[in-house]
Amino acid sequence: MIDHVGGTPSATEKLLISRLARTSLRIMLLEEKLDGGTWTDLDARTHAGLQTAFTRMLGSLGMKSPPVPLPVPAPAEVPQKVTLREYLNSKEAAK
Numbered sequence: 724m725i726d727h728v729g730g731t732p733s734a735t736e737k738l739l740i741s742r743l744a745r746t747s748l749r750i751m752l753l754e755e756k757l758d759g760g761t762w763t764d765l766d767a768r769t770h771a772g773l774q775t776a777f778t779r780m781l782g783s784l785g786m787k788s789p790p791v792p793l794p795v796p797a798p799a800e801v802p803q804k805v806t807l808r809e810y811l812n813s814k815e816a817a818k
Contacts, residue, residue, distance in 0.1 A: 724740045724743065724784065725740065727784065727785070727786060728784060728785070736784065739780055739783055739784055740784070743777065743780050743781065743784075746773055746776055746777045746780065747777065749773055750770065750773050750774065753766055753769060753770045753773070754770070757770075
C-alpha cells in the first residue's frame with residue numbers, strides 16, 4: 724500500500740495503512756472462526772462492519788475497483804446503419 728501512495732506516505736496515509744492492516748487481520752481472524760464452525764450472529768455483523776470499514780479506508784487511499792466491462796453485443800444485435808431514405812421507405816412499406 725505504501726507503493727500505491729507513491730512510496731512516501733503522509734501521516735494520514737500512514738494512519739490509514741496501519742488501520743487497514745489491523746482491520747484486515749481482524750477480518751481474517753473472524754473468517755478463521757467461521758471455518759471452525761463457531762460463527763455467531765454477532766460475528767456476522769462484526770464481519771460486515773469491518774468489511775465496510777475496510778472498503779471505505781481503501782477508497783480513502785484512492786484505491787478503486789476496476790471498471791466493470793460493458794457487455795459486447797452479438798453481431799446480430801447490433802443495429803445496421805440505414806439512411807433516412809431507407810428508414811422512411813421501410814415505414815412506407817410497413818403500411
